[in-house]
Amino acid sequence: TKITNDSSVASSRTFDYVVAGAGLSGIVVGTKLSAQGYSVLLIEAGKDLQNNSAIYNAELRGNLDDDPATDCNWHYVGSYDNGTALPITIDNGKCVGGSSSINGMVWYRPTAAELDAIESLGNPGWNSTTLFPYMKAIEHNHPPSATQRADGANLVPAYHGFDGAVNVSFPVPMRIPAAQVIYKAAIALVWGIPNSPDLSARTGSISASTSWTIWWDPVAQITRRASAAYSLLYPKSKQQATLTVLTEHKVAKVIFDKKLKATGLQFGLTTGGTLYTVNAKYEVILAAGSLATPPILERSGVGNKSILKSFGIKTLVDLPGVGLNLQDQPGTGLSALVDTANASNTALIDNRNIFGPVISLLDIDQLFGDEEAALSAKLHEDIKARAKAAVASGAEVNLAGATQLYTTVTNLITQKKQPIAEHLSESYPAVMTSAFWPLTPLSRGHIHINSSDPFADPRITPRFLTDEFDVKVAVQVAKASRSLYSTAPFAPIIAEVVVDAVAANATDAEWAAWYESTAYGASHWLGSSAMRPRASGGVVSPELEVYGTSGLRVVDASVIPFQLTCHSMPAVYAISQKAADLVLAAR
Numbered sequence: 001t002k003i004t005n006d007s008s009v010a011s012s013r014t015f016d017y018v019v020a021g022a023g024l025s026g027i028v029v030g031t032k033l034s035a036q037g038y039s040v041l042l043i044e045a046g047k048d049l050q051n052n053s054a055i056y057n058a059e060l061r062g063n064l065d066d067d068p069a070t071d072c073n074w075h076y077v078g079s080y081d082n083g084t085a086l087p088i089t090i091d092n093g094k095c096v097g098g099s100s101s102i103n104g105m106v107w108y109r110p111t112a113a114e115l116d117a118i119e120s121l122g123n124p125g126w127n128s129t130t131l132f133p134y135m136k137a138i139e140h141n142h143p144p145s146a147t148q149r150a151d152g153a154n155l156v157p158a159y160h161g162f163d164g165a166v167n168v169s170f171p172v173p174m175r176i177p178a179a180q181v182i183y184k185a186a187i188a189l190v191w192g193i194p195n196s197p198d199l200s201a202r203t204g205s206i207s208a209s210t211s212w213t214i215w216w217d218p219v220a221q222i223t224r225r226a227s228a229a230y231s232l233l234y235p236k237s238k239q240q241a242t243l244t245v246l247t248e249h250k251v252a253k254v255i256f257d258k259k260l261k262a263t264g265l266q267f268g269l270t271t272g273g274t275l276y277t278v279n280a281k282y283e284v285i286l287a288a289g290s291l292a293t294p295p296i297l298e299r300s301g302v303g304n305k306s307i308l309k310s311f312g313i314k315t316l317v318d319l320p321g322v323g324l325n326l327q328d329q330p331g332t333g334l335s336a337l338v339d340t341a342n343a344s345n346t347a348l349i350d351n352r353n354i355f356g357p358v359i360s361l362l363d364i365d366q367l368f369g370d371e372e373a374a375l376s377a378k379l380h381e382d383i384k385a386r387a388k389a390a391v392a393s394g395a396e397v398n399l400a401g402a403t404q405l406y407t408t409v410t411n412l413i414t415q416k417k418q419p420i421a422e423h424l425s426e427s428y429p430a431v432m433t434s435a436f437w438p439l440t441p442l443s444r445g446h447i448h449i450n451s452s453d454p455f456a457d458p459r460i461t462p463r464f465l466t467d468e469f470d471v472k473v474a475v476q477v478a479k480a481s482r483s484l485y486s487t488a489p490f491a492p493i494i495a496e497v498v499v500d501a502v503a504a505n506a507t508d509a510e511w512a513a514w515y516e517s518t519a520y521g522a523s524h525w526l527g528s529s530a531m532r533p534r535a536s537g538g539v540v541s542p543e544l545e546v547y548g549t550s551g552l553r554v555v556d557a558s559v560i561p562f563q564l565t566c567h568s569m570p571a572v573y574a575i576s577q578k579a580a581d582l583v584l585a586a587r
């Protein structure tokens, strides 16, 4: 495999397939196609940082932003509807491996019900039966040892793969075992969710110790990150003469012939300057992620014609769904001070940077108790109004499409009892910390170009917590998280319950204001090039082909139409493997 930042490997050349982005999905698709003997070029805006310890050493993740040489984060600016900048920047991977090079590495699967709901939106062949096998195929699970099991780890083998490329395991040693016991007891008490063996083995809500895309390297004595790059691209055994990765070059746009067949990509150094072209003999593939694929489409003349016109771009395909239906989960956290006697107890507080050692997923019954029936009824009643509001805010294309989407998600919440909130149990020096977020938010945002300059960042409008149900879930999970620390299991170690949230007698409005002012994106961006029928506002077909074009597919997280109740990697690994199979089948 050639990995270089030299433009001449690509400029004016022809490859069988050219791919925008060498992140998680780009690497999966690129390596699967080149393994069949096809010549493949991946163009990646970021650097090759394989020897940077903040990337390969999972426990040095905290150094990612401290060292400017690391430079694997776009740190996008997001904005409110009125254009004012959000107080937080948006994390997104910007080096070979993409977000899998900087992410939290949490690994657990979505449920069958939600995968089947993707099919029900008009996407034949996209369901749990077709997608679970891909999740197994990519995973190399290392079952926990007796010591790890004694400290909280567990596994239901049927939900895992053992021969794949991506290492998945529990850390050595396990994190904060004594705190895990306390959290699990308190969670069972407050939310009625018993501890389960395995986050992947579930139909709905669950609480269990977390596994990550990591592996223990006994030679270097470190915990290594299993990113897409370390798993599929860098190993000696994976080298392929047919694969070229051009780093530090940004894709500007797709080039089409007169019949709207994609024939190549235009690209240039990420820092700006001259633009070059590369030709694709068979197909062009977009794998730049949920926050970069829609801008590439818009710069190419594929998108909402009035938006394109405002930037002087000629419309080739009027496809108003491009950049709409953008979603992430708005998260925040609160802490409780540990008493001085326990402040340096490493079984409670280890200061290690592998995030969220116990994860709990709560459904509408667990979160709202007696209020559930009225809330579920209101969710159904409000579908039309919610769809109307999403269209009016520029986040959905039309009423019929938005109604279909909200009906699907509402049924998952109220009938299939899929989790609606996630809680991560943590500790940091001197405190026990809860992080949490609404898991299946109903707020919808959008992303569009901000300039016709290919090197400019897009305008990202997440519209977090603009839906009242999301605010209700956010406030309820925050309040419930705080109540954990007042329960008997925590009593022996907690000095003072709340150190950094609202007053004990705060109203819901005060909780909501606090939540909104502290919320950040959980970094599971998706939906902005959704796989949905074109008439519903979709961007790609069930073959992942961009409507109105040929020879052009999107294979990244942006095709997933609604939030899944997991962290997104397993789904993106599955989708991109299936995408490669669709591409190969077309040959």
Ligand SMILES: Cc1cc2nc3c(=O)[nH]c(=O)nc-3n(C[C@H](O)[C@H](O)[C@H](O)COP(=O)(O)OP(=O)(O)OC[C@H]3O[C@@H](n4cnc5c(N)ncnc54)[C@H](O)[C@@H]3O)c2cc1C
Binding pocket: 020, 021, 022, 023, 024, 025, 026, 043, 044, 045, 046, 091, 092, 093, 094, 095, 096, 097, 098, 099, 100, 102, 103, 104, 105, 106, 107, 249, 250, 251, 252, 287, 288, 289, 290, 292, 293, 296, 522, 523, 524, 525, 556, 557, 558, 567, 568, 569, 570, 572
């Ligand atoms: C901070 C963070 C924490 C996360 N934690 C978890 C977690 O714990 N568990 C989990 O399952 N998921 C997690 N995720 C989400 C997961 O990593 C992503 O869903 C997944 O990587 C998406 O894959 P992708 O291929 O769509 O995009 P990416 O992996 O982001 O790849 C896109 C690539 O395209 C490149 N690119 C962008 N624009 C251009 C352009 N114009 N030209 C060329 N290249 C371009 C980018 O630099 C990037 O390398 C996290 C993500 C982040 C950012």
